[in-house]
Amino acid sequence: MGNVVLLQLLRVGGEFLLTREAQARLGLAGLALLVAVTVGVRARRAGLAVGAAVVFTLLMAQA
Numbered sequence: 001m002g003n004v005v006l007l008q009l010l011r012v013g014g015e016f017l018l019t020r021e022a023q024a025r026l027g028l029a030g031l032a033l034l035v036a037v038t039v040g041v042r043a044r045r046a047g048l049a050v051g052a053a054v055v056f057t058l059l060m061a062q063a
Contacts (some may be wrong), residue, residue: 026059033059 022030033056040049 022056022060030056030059 019031019034022034026033033052036052037049037056040046040052
């Protein structure tokens with residue numbers, strides 16, 4: 001039980017840090033891409049998730 005809680009806390013913390021970094025570097029576009037990745041993963045739409053992740057990665061590499 002403790003490992004599950006720790007894993008969830010690490011995931012939430014990672015999402016928070018990634019969101020802050022995207023907002024600082026890319027502004028609204030970065031946040032929109034992160035939302036698209038999250039929605040794609042939760043809705044099990046691989047095309048949406050992978051496409052948004054690729055665009056997000058390319059933008060972060062250039063920022």
